[in-house]
Amino acid sequence: MAEANQPLEKAPLRSKDYASSQMVRWCPGCGDYAILSQFQSALAILEIPKEKVAIISGIGCSSRFPYYMNTYGVHSIHGRATAFATGLRLTRPDLSIWVVTGDGDGLAIGGNHMLHLLRRNLDINVLLFNNQIYGLTKGQYSPTSQPGLKTKTSPSGLSDYPLNPLAFALGAGASFVARGIDRDSKHLRNLIIASHQHKGTAFLEIYQNCNIFNDGAFSLFTGKETKLDHTILLESGQPLIFGSEKQYGILLDGHLPKRVDLNNRQYSIDDLWIHDEKDIYKAQILARFFDAPGEMTDTSFPRPFGIIYQEAKPCYQDLQEFHSKETMESQSEKDIQELLKGKSSWIVE
Amino acid sequence: MAEANQPLEKAPLRSKDYASSQMVRWCPGCGDYAILSQFQSALAILEIPKEKVAIISGIGCSSRFPYYMNTYGVHSIHGRATAFATGLRLTRPDLSIWVVTGDGDGLAIGGNHMLHLLRRNLDINVLLFNNQIYGLTKGQYSPTSQPGLKTKTSPSGLSDYPLNPLAFALGAGASFVARGIDRDSKHLRNLIIASHQHKGTAFLEIYQNCNIFNDGAFSLFTGKETKLDHTILLESGQPLIFGSEKQYGILLDGHLPKRVDLNNRQYSIDDLWIHDEKDIYKAQILARFFDAPGEMTDTSFPRPFGIIYQEAKPCYQDLQEFHSKETMESQSEKDIQELLKGKSSWIVE
Amino acid sequence: MSETETIIKEEVTIKFAGDSGDGMQLTGKLFTENTALAGNDLATFPDFPSEIRAPTGTVWGVSGFQVHFGSRKINTPGDQYDVLVAMNAAAFKSNLSMVKRIGATIIINTDGFDSRNLRLAEYENADSPFAHIPLEGYELLKIPVTKLTKEALADSTLGRKDQERCKNMFVLGYLLWKYNRRLDNSILFLEEKFKHKPDLLVANRKVLKAGFYFGETNESFTSRYQVDEADLPQGRYRGITGTESLVFGLVTASHKSKLPLYYASYPITPASDILHNLVALEDYGVKTFQAEDEIAAICSAIGAAYGGSLGITGTSGPGLALKTEAMGLAAMLELPLVILNIQRGGPSTGLPTKTEQADLLMALYGRNGECPIPVLAVPNPSEAFYIAYEACKIAVEHMTPVIVLSDGYINNGAVPWKIPNPDELPPIQVKFAVAPENGIDYLPYKRDVNGVRPWAIPGTPGLMHQIGGLEKEDGTGSVSYDPDNHQLMVKARQAKVDTIADFVPDQKIESGPESGDVLVLGWGSTHGVIESAVQQLLSEGHKIAHAHLRHIAPLPNKLGTILNAYKKVIIPEVNNGQLVKIIKDKFLLPVIPFSQIKGMPIFKDELVSFITKHLS
Amino acid sequence: MSETETIIKEEVTIKFAGDSGDGMQLTGKLFTENTALAGNDLATFPDFPSEIRAPTGTVWGVSGFQVHFGSRKINTPGDQYDVLVAMNAAAFKSNLSMVKRIGATIIINTDGFDSRNLRLAEYENADSPFAHIPLEGYELLKIPVTKLTKEALADSTLGRKDQERCKNMFVLGYLLWKYNRRLDNSILFLEEKFKHKPDLLVANRKVLKAGFYFGETNESFTSRYQVDEADLPQGRYRGITGTESLVFGLVTASHKSKLPLYYASYPITPASDILHNLVALEDYGVKTFQAEDEIAAICSAIGAAYGGSLGITGTSGPGLALKTEAMGLAAMLELPLVILNIQRGGPSTGLPTKTEQADLLMALYGRNGECPIPVLAVPNPSEAFYIAYEACKIAVEHMTPVIVLSDGYINNGAVPWKIPNPDELPPIQVKFAVAPENGIDYLPYKRDVNGVRPWAIPGTPGLMHQIGGLEKEDGTGSVSYDPDNHQLMVKARQAKVDTIADFVPDQKIESGPESGDVLVLGWGSTHGVIESAVQQLLSEGHKIAHAHLRHIAPLPNKLGTILNAYKKVIIPEVNNGQLVKIIKDKFLLPVIPFSQIKGMPIFKDELVSFITKHLS
Ligand SMILES: Cc1ncc(C[n+]2csc(CCOP(=O)(O)OP(=O)(O)O)c2C)c(N)n1
Ligand SMILES: Cc1ncc(C[n+]2csc(CCOP(=O)(O)OP(=O)(O)O)c2C)c(N)n1
Ligand code: SF4
Ligand code: SF4
Ligand SMILES: [Mg+2]
Numbered sequence A, B: 001m002a003e004a005n006q007p008l009e010k011a012p013l014r015s016k017d018y019a020s021s022q023m024v025r026w027c028p029g030c031g032d033y034a035i036l037s038q039f040q041s042a043l044a045i046l047e048i049p050k051e052k053v054a055i056i057s058g059i060g061c062s063s064r065f066p067y068y069m070n071t072y073g074v075h076s077i078h079g080r081a082t083a084f085a086t087g088l089r090l091t092r093p094d095l096s097i098w099v100v101t102g103d104g105d106g107l108a109i110g111g112n113h114m115l116h117l118l119r120r121n122l123d124i125n126v127l128l129f130n131n132q133i134y135g136l137t138k139g140q141y142s143p144t145s146q147p148g149l150k151t152k153t154s155p156s157g158l159s160d161y162p163l164n165p166l167a168f169a170l171g172a173g174a175s176f177v178a179r180g181i182d183r184d185s186k187h188l189r190n191l192i193i194a195s196h197q198h199k200g201t202a203f204l205e206i207y208q209n210c211n212i213f214n215d216g217a218f219s220l221f222t223g224k225e226t227k228l229d230h231t232i233l234l235e236s237g238q239p240l241i242f243g244s245e246k247q248y249g250i251l252l253d254g255h256l257p258k259r260v261d262l263n264n265r266q267y268s269i270d271d272l273w274i275h276d277e278k279d280i281y282k283a284q285i286l287a288r289f290f291d292a293p294g295e296m297t298d299t300s301f302p303r304p305f306g307i308i309y310q311e312a313k314p315c316y317q318d319l320q321e322f323h324s325k326e327t328m329e330s331q332s333e334k335d336i337q338e339l340l341k342g343k344s345s346w347i348v349e
Numbered sequence C, D: 001m002s003e004t005e006t007i008i009k010e011e012v013t014i015k016f017a018g019d020s021g022d023g024m025q026l027t028g029k030l031f032t033e034n035t036a037l038a039g040n041d042l043a044t045f046p047d048f049p050s051e052i053r054a055p056t057g058t059v060w061g062v063s064g065f066q067v068h069f070g071s072r073k074i075n076t077p078g079d080q081y082d083v084l085v086a087m088n089a090a091a092f093k094s095n096l097s098m099v100k101r102i103g104a105t106i107i108i109n110t111d112g113f114d115s116r117n118l119r120l121a122e123y124e125n126a127d128s129p130f131a132h133i134p135l136e137g138y139e140l141l142k143i144p145v146t147k148l149t150k151e152a153l154a155d156s157t158l159g160r161k162d163q164e165r166c167k168n169m170f171v172l173g174y175l176l177w178k179y180n181r182r183l184d185n186s187i188l189f190l191e192e193k194f195k196h197k198p199d200l201l202v203a204n205r206k207v208l209k210a211g212f213y214f215g216e217t218n219e220s221f222t223s224r225y226q227v228d229e230a231d232l233p234q235g236r237y238r239g240i241t242g243t244e245s246l247v248f249g250l251v252t253a254s255h256k257s258k259l260p261l262y263y264a265s266y267p268i269t270p271a272s273d274i275l276h277n278l279v280a281l282e283d284y285g286v287k288t289f290q291a292e293d294e295i296a297a298i299c300s301a302i303g304a305a306y307g308g309s310l311g312i313t314g315t316s317g318p319g320l321a322l323k324t325e326a327m328g329l330a331a332m333l334e335l336p337l338v339i340l341n342i343q344r345g346g347p348s349t350g351l352p353t354k355t356e357q358a359d360l361l362m363a364l365y366g367r368n369g370e371c372p373i374p375v376l377a378v379p380n381p382s383e384a385f386y387i388a389y390e391a392c393k394i395a396v397e398h399m400t401p402v403i404v405l406s407d408g409y410i411n412n413g414a415v416p417w418k419i420p421n422p423d424e425l426p427p428i429q430v431k432f433a434v435a436p437e438n439g440i441d442y443l444p445y446k447r448d449v450n451g452v453r454p455w456a457i458p459g460t461p462g463l464m465h466q467i468g469g470l471e472k473e474d475g476t477g478s479v480s481y482d483p484d485n486h487q488l489m490v491k492a493r494q495a496k497v498d499t500i501a502d503f504v505p506d507q508k509i510e511s512g513p514e515s516g517d518v519l520v521l522g523w524g525s526t527h528g529v530i531e532s533a534v535q536q537l538l539s540e541g542h543k544i545a546h547a548h549l550r551h552i553a554p555l556p557n558k559l560g561t562i563l564n565a566y567k568k569v570i571i572p573e574v575n576n577g578q579l580v581k582i583i584k585d586k587f588l589l590p591v592i593p594f595s596q597i598k599g600m601p602i603f604k605d606e607l608v609s610f611i612t613k614h615l616s
């Protein structure tokens, strides 16, 4: 009976059903296109109804994202998407909420709200498009720009330390920390799906090429010739192997990571570090494959992609006694009158 | 000759010479008093001339600090002391600059400026008075308040994750990270001295008892009976031993920290982890002796005090081509006229 | 029992002052409760030290509680004291200037005037604080309160400190006697408070009675006062602070509108109490969020509003400054949002614990671009409820952020409050958009006759839309850089706000004739003092009236007609003349400012004498 | 060579418009340089697309460059075009409405009007964009620019794309011919630019000449124009944008005051260019800091000012909103600070690439508490230098933050600029406090006759002091909660700012008689259009004058007298009437607002006709 009453099953949504009718206005060749398309495809796979999706962004090229999605979307103000999403999350447990932000939006002006969102562990998915530059404002350096980079505001080369977004997220207490890249679409899509599936704040950094102001920032990780030697794809339960011929591995020498050449027979696969997403200590080491201290070149360790860390811990809503709309509606008018009357009142006649 | 011409040597400054004439107006019994007095004593030991010291604070009980020092001082606005100090540092390489802030001032509203100060590694010393509460505004919880704490804004017990200030600082890329406590005066003084001696941003978290709104927050670490079992004093090159009878130790089992009982003979001192301030991986583990994952009680690992991490890396000023006042004065009027004239000009007759 | 003369008084202001630890707030509250039950009208104002716990005995550490009560309508907590209770030298020193010059009573606890106390209060001549002041005209009652308290507890088992701590009950008992009151309800209170501490109950009750009997038996004091019942409107009353009143207004709006209330804030004096109160009301469907800063607070409230909640944020001056950018976003998104600003002394950190009305211009104009937002102002603690309620109604029905201005004086002050019946409040109409049936495109920025756009919340099938802070095309809400569209939208946003004037009451006169010599125009917390001053001048036969603005943007209809019906318009403000600018700009009238910027309410006497000058 | 008629013109406005990749900015700049050397007065304005790189051929991607030049004084970049150069259909579509109705020339690159381009420009009838417009009255020149370019390069070894990219030189060459100009200086420029790319040099030079000769040889086009030399004041000139002019003013102030310049900012359109320019001037002792947000930027600039630097911060609307709290701190600390706000369309994110004057009220009033700050406004690119210089002078000499308002129109616009001689500028007097010799206590808040407190920088022995955002005691600067002191300080801070009026020039008339029928009062970037409109009306014999405010807080002396000397005062603004409020409040005059809020400068013709109505 119950089944008979159900509406006719609708055709499943396809990737393109999530696209809005707006013309996409990023520069031709921008990495944002690939991310958009993987995002649409992930939503289709996850079968999330369009009206249940709310995408909140700040300001930046990346933050134009909501306009291109046929879902609910707010292009808010610079750096505050995380804060906006917080209010939405706390009052609307039913929605799938995504924050789309940039390295400037999310880590410069918006760094504090990001920090506290991660600390509170609200169930929000953050997609941080890291192009290591301010795109929309036409090419100033960002907190993730690499030393030496020449930009409009560092004409003779940047002399500032870059923020390590993953180390930052771990330091903030994040319960899901991952890295993807625009050019590896399927991997990226899977990370988007994993972000959704994680309960709590999911922090997904996405390397995104800005071909106008910072072209090739990640070419080491995408270029045919360099890619395999400079990246490592993390998979739970798998050893840390990389290289064009899978010839390199990483092991833990005590608590210290060490890169080894499997060809020289001193080490075998069995010696290698097995990736364990739930190990915070390992995650902290992996996050340092970025500016590994004591190593002067950034090529010594490969850049890890995938889920660095994931921890099941109650999210803010679970912790707070959550009062949904229903709870409220069950309050009768009498209650409010009692409230107004308070504990001690008197009558004037 | 040169010597003969030198001014008569002044009597060295004593601790009390650094005290201003203002009446100190913290609550009687507040931990801030002890910190103030150790700070004055550290300056005396360091022999820093009073006029070379600038103390910048935000807003909070702790931020009243500058008023009580007979040095230059600014009680700025909430959360922005770090930003204020940044401008002072960039233009005044000659001063000894201290930021005094609270857990609310420095980690709630001021979290972003703190993050970027630590990332940039400017030569500024940050004293973060962590009383795990908002004192000045009379007792609301702060980002470092412990779960379950009852405050004016968490009357039925706090359900929020506390920020781990040391993990945060390491995640931000800090080059000096340390923890002290109001009640251990000499240790605290030494940390203040070490902060000063560190070139780059020194982040010193100081546990400070707010006896009015959060009394006893750190009693585990100060109480006669509990202290020795719950704290560990870090010393470079020394093994990690603690306990009332030095009966406990910490060792690294691979990359995992393990607490061991030295009495049961399975382990000896030689097995223990030797503290190395320069080891970022160890520092990251130590920072997690706070909310160690997998461990359900916070007593499993002792709380570390001392210098967790210290790295010699160029500070922002060294990296930037620094233009002192002298450089500027050497510019002649002619230069500016050339500038105004530009590359192509013409004459109208 | 000695013969005591009983003098009938129309109104009395008492100030209880002592060290932070002396229990003056409690004494004041119990006296007030007793006063309310005696049927008087009243108003109270606490006066906390700005330090958390300043060293005992210093001027910085003085805590006070002021209560003004009478058999006539009471508009303010009073500016000068008929009675000062000073528990120590510092309390005496810091309050003396506010004692009425003639006929006042000063009750001092002589035990708080020993040489240590005098030194801490920084009296130069540590022997006699009274040497410096002309005590003629005062009734000075020196009572060794601490000593008498201890004597009353001679056979108690309590420790010395606990005994001493009862001394505030002695003062209370004595004052209850002095004002011809009954002890029973204060005793009831003590019984409740010390339910689980019988020895403290016994001691406090004993001391309370000792104070009362001290009055009855001590021959030296001959006069007793009586303040008769006030002629208050019938109904059920309770005591209420401005903060509670505001909070109840919000919660009632949430219930009447069936919208869950979401309050996001970052602690700041004096706004924090709103959060403290709301946190306790989670059972009423209230969700609170203590944000990491004021920007996060307002942005999260906008997010909640976007999701269909009654989004509210509250703060004080410096916090409002931080919210300005986000207010612009709320105005552009045209979402309902209520922003409470509890003003305090400025600029910058200023005087956090003192009151001021100097954020008016910021509320009206402190945003980039043309960004009109309705501004309402709370006149007193009782009406805070109605203003809060109306702000929510306007926000929701006109899809706009609304600013409510109150101040530390209103929020901390307390008055007897006729408990409203929520059923009698005007309804709040919420219309969430539903998908157009005919399959035509949903237009998120299509305005109704009042210029209001629809509220379409996420989760609603068929209404997916994307909005943001960039200029939007009329109707569709798409991003538009079109020049004419921009002008149209700027004007449309202004018109939407201006239209609100037609939905709120026309401006009225509070008291006085419909035309005359002087109109005193006020806004916010000057309500009480203006009303008192005008009443006095009316009773002296002057042609004077009082009008008070509850809406400053848009200004209410009929205001112009009213202003023009008087020869002069005087605007008293606790700022450097901010409303003055608005009125001059709008009506081109040469209004006369009266400004007093001292971190406290305007004094009635000064206002009266200022107005009097302009009446002649 | 065909017979060509040469027509003398007094002034001409040309708009070069094409796709972002079509090189219109360069074409415009080279034409402008040539124009300047020809001795004309001129003004230019670039018109960037709001997208970084919108898809080729779309309206979103159109980039334009407007130049207005003449033999008379040129006040604005012109509102309507005498000549439109449209490289493709989208450029044509988006610019057509701005072309003069009568006698204008439209030059189109027919190769940019193929069906693909028409579709991208969203022309419904993809065949003829001209079908929809009445082309009578226009001179429409259809030139297959791309084709001709390629033909000119028939024997070039360049690739097709590179060849096509030379087509802007064809247009330039043709226009140089059309305006009777010489080619040599543009050729010199190309030689410099392509020094290291000889094949590009050859190609560009060839195409430039081809365009020129195309004009000379093509029989169908008969008229050629000549704009004679303008009568500019003698001196050395250069071209300058508003941004450069501002920046030079700051750097010059730094040099004259011997204070190192510290500029802290967070990128935001259109203010970012200031940072881009200053970064390049580190050799001039300039220290720049790209902060993590606007709040950090201003706070660090206050920190630098505290340390004895010339602290400056710059931003645009939403960024100014974020700086409000810190501005209060600067005002309370009474430290010198210059805050540049380059206005853009609002509210909220608004129209980031469009111009507006709607931040005036925020600049004046957008702070908590009574917080007066001087506000200066830049009237045009040339004067930006002097305003910036004066702002620094006021900040340092009066120890106060100063706000400078400019806007996107001024900052991006360019004009010929008479290069100033820094020696002729008034000196900037800096007095750092030194320790009192007599051992008396240093008083950080002891004011001089002008109400200015001393500047004591850290590092100075004997001057240690502690200051902050809490209210300060007069003289000592200690924290003070004293009621009377607070009022005194509020008034003292206001008086200090008001006093500045005595140190800046009295208000003057820009043009027109000293009294008459109408005074047009403006501020900021409406300067040019008002001046043009008033000149025209003066030449028509009207009794009209133009006054322009460079100081809005405090208002200059003599302004009242001037306003009262005319029957009517009209205030044109690119906002909803903000200066209007200030003037009405201050002078109680029924001034007449003219507002146009379209993200672009006011049109002269519309202003003229508005004024004309009020003249009759
Ligand atoms: C308050 C405020 N400050 C500054 C800006 C200007 N602004 C817009 S986007 C942006 C940075 C963009 O960088 P990022 O977040 O990395 O995004 P991207 O464009 O690179 O995707 C800036 C500085 C703004 N819109 N609002
Ligand atoms: C913009 C702004 N928001 C809020 C406040 C109120 N406020 C002052 S201090 C403070 C927090 C104090 O906590 P913390 O920094 O931990 O210092 P503590 O008093 O505990 O030493 C707050 C919320 C303020 N002064 N300014
Ligand atoms: S500027 Fe860079 S990030 Fe922005 S749309 Fe273009 S390529 Fe993408
Ligand atoms: S409230 Fe707490 S932190 Fe503040 S002064 Fe008192 S004890 Fe210290
Ligand atoms: Mg970016």
Ligand SMILES: [Mg+2]
Pocket (backbone or CB within 6 Å): B060, B102, B103, B104, B129, B130, B131, B132, B133, B134, B135, B142
């Ligand atoms: Mg604290």
